[in-house]
Amino acid sequence: MSAKPMGRLPVTKTPKVYIGGAFVRSESARTFKVTGRDGAFFANIPQCTRKDLRNAVEAAAKAGPGWARRTPYNRAQILYRLAEMLEARSAELAGSLVLFGAREADARRGMAVGVDRLIHYAGWCDKYAQLLGSVNPVASAHFNFTVPEPMGVVGVIAPDSPPLLGLLSMIAPVIASGNTVVALASERVPYPAILLGEMLATSDLPGGVVNLLTGFRRELVPTFATHAHLRAIYASAGPEDRRALRLGAAASVKRVRFTGTEGAGWFADSAQGLDAIRDFVELKTTWHPIGS
Amino acid sequence: MADRVVSRLKNRIRVLRVGDPLDKNTDLGAINSKAQLTTIRRLVASGVREGAAMFQPQCPLPEKGYYFPPTLFTGVTQSHRIAREEIFGPVLSILTFRTVDEAIEKANNTAYGLSAGVWTEKGSRILRMSTELKAGVVWANTFNRFDPSSPFGGYKESGFGREGGRQGLLDYVSLR
Numbered sequence: 001m002s003a004k005p006m007g008r009l010p011v012t013k014t015p016k017v018y019i020g021g022a023f024v025r026s027e028s029a030r031t032f033k034v035t036g037r038d039g040a041f042f043a044n045i046p047q048c049t050r051k052d053l054r055n056a057v058e059a060a061a062k063a064g065p066g067w068a069r070r071t072p073y074n075r076a077q078i079l080y081r082l083a084e085m086l087e088a089r090s091a092e093l094a095g096s097l098v099l100f101g102a103r104e105a106d107a108r109r110g111m112a113v114g115v116d117r118l119i120h121y122a123g124w125c126d127k128y129a130q131l132l133g134s135v136n137p138v139a140s141a142h143f144n145f146t147v148p149e150p151m152g153v154v155g156v157i158a159p160d161s162p163p164l165l166g167l168l169s170m171i172a173p174v175i176a177s178g179n180t181v182v183a184l185a186s187e188r189v190p191y192p193a194i195l196l197g198e199m200l201a202t203s204d205l206p207g208g209v210v211n212l213l214t215g216f217r218r219e220l221v222p223t224f225a226t227h228a229h230l231r232a233i234y235a236s237a238g239p240e241d242r243r244a245l246r247l248g249a250a251a252s253v254k255r256v257r258f259t260g261t262e263g264a265g266w267f268a269d270s271a272q273g274l275d276a277i278r279d280f281v282e283l284k285t286t287w288h289p290i291g292s
Numbered sequence: 293m294a295d296r297v298v299s300r301l302k303n304r305i306r307v308l309r310v311g312d313p314l315d316k317n318t319d320l321g322a323i324n325s326k327a328q329l330t331t332i333r334r335l336v337a338s339g340v341r342e343g344a345a346m347f348q349p350q351c352p353l354p355e356k357g358y359y360f361p362p363t364l365f366t367g368v369t370q371s372h373r374i375a376r377e378e379i380f381g382p383v384l385s386i387l388t389f390r391t392v393d394e395a396i397e398k399a400n401n402t403a404y405g406l407s408a409g410v411w412t413e414k415g416s417r418i419l420r421m422s423t424e425l426k427a428g429v430v431w432a433n434t435f436n437r438f439d440p441s442s443p444f445g446g447y448k449e450s451g452f453g454r455e456g457g458r459q460g461l462l463d464y465v466s467l468r
Contacts, residue, residue, distance in 0.1 A: 134457065138441055284422070
């Protein structure tokens, strides 16, 4: 046989989800195909199962106490540095949005807003407690004060549009106060979330603080609703999912919040702020005696 | 320390007067319904069955109405139903601890988190405990105190939101 020059074999990527600081396939080994805007096959994306979701909740619960114990200043630094890293790689992320149908200008603007949003919530890290907490003037000899504390593990269900800015905007306020997150990326455009996971892995965010799943909403929403270790749900959801989430969450008295933001609304300044942080903190009031 | 506290608690509940809730001399009123009385009886029976030691003073209960005597359990473990479920009756389940960490772990090992109480002479320990306890209200060297300016409400499966204080009001308004 004579050696014949061959074209280089294509090296395609196997996208994996980011759980507990590691890149894993779905335990089921199931995947679903995504195609680019040109209709050509792009990749097989993990089709995560209930079991994957439970594994992610376990990882998030494990990371929770350590993350909550970080100083607010340190959490701010970590979020800020994540923003720096996304800024440096925003062309890659914007490219992944364009690949799945976003307009070039929208994708670029979305990335700029996303980076700014992380910086916005980085700034809140050491400030929200002063605004949400208080010293209360009780009519007895007690120093009575209220402080916000993280709830624990929060489930995030991200919108399809904009897939990445929506996801970032929902994760940032939740982790700013020391919660950990299990997020389900957009079903229609999951690939940018895979890329985001790769960037989170090299950021200073400890593994397990943010866990990103890909897969089908209809398969995962019931488990998001009923998993007793998820203390809250933050979802971008239509009427049917909202109903399922509310009903399922009731048994474990889970806090359920739906985003009022949709589509282009995510680009606006009104899509960020203290309210989103307030939705995912518990308030603790201490009665400390005064005098001997 | 536990033995001393338990023996004094027993002395105290021996002299509680159970009776008409409208009588100002009454320490312990009636249970609010037959269904609730049944729940209390069921849980107390489970405490005995699961091996905790029950103490009930010899006290007269009114013949009419839904009454349950003050009850105290010692030798309770975290897996007992009387330590895991809400009894909503005059029943105290006592768990003991050796270290602060153990106390915190036992206190937090529940699906509920409405309130907690800490008794200690050390101010810094109050703050350490109140930082670690997963409860909406932490009373130090006191219990069941309320004030309209102090937010009240639970963590975890103990309910939504807060009542009282600025935080209680915030749930009713939308700031612009």
